Amino acid sequence: MPELPEVETITRQLRNRVLGQRVKGVDILDPKLQGQAIERIRGGVISSLRRRGKNIIFGFGGTLYLIAHPRMTGQFSWHIDGNSLKHLRAIFHMSGGDLCWIDQRRFGTLMVSEDLNLLSGLGVEPLSPEFNEGYLYQITRRSLRRIKEFLMDQGRIAGIGNIYAAEILFSAGIHPQRRANTLSRGETDRLAAKTKAILSKAVQEKGTTIDNYLDTEGGKGNYQKLLQVYGRAEEPCPNCGHPIERIRQSGRSTYFCPHCQRMK
DNA sequence: CCGCCAGCCTGAAGGC
DNA sequence: TGCCTTCAGGCTGGCG
Numbered sequence: 001m002p003e004l005p006e007v008e009t010i011t012r013q014l015r016n017r018v019l020g021q022r023v024k025g026v027d028i029l030d031p032k033l034q035g036q037a038i039e040r041i042r043g044g045v046i047s048s049l050r051r052r053g054k055n056i057i058f059g060f061g062g063t064l065y066l067i068a069h070p071r072m073t074g075q076f077s078w079h080i081d082g083n084s085l086k087h088l089r090a091i092f093h094m095s096g097g098d099l100c101w102i103d104q105r106r107f108g109t110l111m112v113s114e115d116l117n118l119l120s121g122l123g124v125e126p127l128s129p130e131f132n133e134g135y136l137y138q139i140t141r142r143s144l145r146r147i148k149e150f151l152m153d154q155g156r157i158a159g160i161g162n163i164y165a166a167e168i169l170f171s172a173g174i175h176p177q178r179r180a181n182t183l184s185r186g187e188t189d190r191l192a193a194k195t196k197a198i199l200s201k202a203v204q205e206k207g208t209t210i211d212n213y214l215d216t217e218g219g220k221g222n223y224q225k226l227l228q229v230y231g232r233a234e235e236p237c238p239n240c241g242h243p244i245e246r247i248r249q250s251g252r253s254t255y256f257c258p259h260c261q262r263m264k
Numbered sequence: 265c266c267g268c269c270a271g272c273c274t275g276a277a278g279g280c
Numbered sequence: 281t282g283c284c285t286t287c288a289g290g291c292t293g294g295c296g
Contacts, residue, residue: 003289032273054290071290073274087274105273107290144266154291163289211276211288230289250267253288 002070004126004159005202006213006221007054010076013216014056014099015049017078021094022046030089030103033110038090040112041066053122053158067111067118068101074108076101076216104212123156126195127203131157136192140180147183148176149250151195160195163208163230166255168195170229175261176247176254201226229255 002010022045028034041060048059056076058066068074073087077100080088090101090110101110111118124131143150151157151165160168169176171194174187183191207213207221210231214220228238233246237257247254 006289069290071272072288103273104275105288107272107274109291146267149267152290161289208289213289251269252290 002075002207002213003054003161003164004051004199005164005205005223006207006215007051007056007070007159008203009206009215009221010070011049011051011056014058014076017096017216018046018058018094018099019049020045020047021096023092023094025093027091027093028089029091030106032106033090036111038066038110038112040064052116052119052125053154054161055119055122057116057119063114065113065116067109067113067116069109070103071105071107071109073104073212074101075103075214077214077218078216079218099216121155122158123154124158126157126159126199131192131196133189133192136195137185137188140183140188143180145180146177146249147174147180147191148254150180157195159199162252162254163210163227164198164202166230167228168198170256170261171198173260175258175263176249176256177263229257231255 023041023043026039026042028038041064044060044064046058047061050057054069056068077084078097080100084102087102087104088100089103089106092099139156148165148169151160151168172191174191202208202223205222205226206215208223209220210224229244232244232255234243237244237260240257240259242257242259244255245258
């Protein structure tokens with residue numbers, strides 16, 4: 001569910017509250033999460049909190065890590081109500097309060113590891129300087145994949161999901177089914193710039209809440225108000241008024257304006 | 265390498 | 281009211 005901006009928001013909020021705190025205990029309520037040896041972090045002090053792609057990484061002195069991935073509906077929260085109680089999957093008892101892991105669909109993962117090798121397959125961070133116009137041009141040259149799948153391929157660029165892929169491509173005026181290696185230098189330049197612009201703006205707005213994403217304080221994001229095409233099938237394109245189309249691409253909904261985003 | 269599909273889960277929404 | 285289908289922001293593994 002959450003993509004880079006939502007995971008970044010969660011990570012920042014957690015960092016403000018849990019750095020330096022000790023994990024006094026862990027309750028694993030969902031049997032799916034057992035066998036991950038999560039209790040190994042008991043007694044550890046959280047020394048770092050960061051995001052990599054859509055993963056949230058709690059560091060314990062550089063020798064142990066807790067890696068959380070929310071997938072579709074996973075979320076951390078300091079608050080539990082009658083509704084979220086149903087989906088409470090784990091509780092981290094911190095010196096400063098109880099942190100709950102809530103996950104309606106149970107796709108989310110929690111893993112403990114002594115290193116971060118599990119994340120070694122992730123591609124570049126789109127908001128880092130490493131990801132720039134030249135880099136995007138270069139990596140698209142070798143790919144025959146369609147550009148939307150390319151953007152969502154975590155092994156190439158880490159953190160973009162279905163919503164932001166649609167918004168980025170609309171903003172760059174590129175059809176989601178164009179092959180990556182057919183984009184011109186001008187188009188990849190625009191795509192790189194729009195990727196950064198949209199993701200940064202969405203981070204600033206604390207992400208997008210469409211269905212059930214909430215931050216660690218139970219707050220919604222604001223970016224859903226700024227969505228141009230995602231979820232807007234049949235509505236007029238904000239640029240040209242042509243109805244926005246919804247197609248199925250690799251099993252996922254893809255929204256775009258056929259007039260502003262041409263196959264050429 | 266590429267695309268497609270099923271599968272992992274739960275719940276909401278819409279049609280009948 | 282209830283049953284059925286479809287859909288959902290992610291990712292993996294298998295197949296052709």
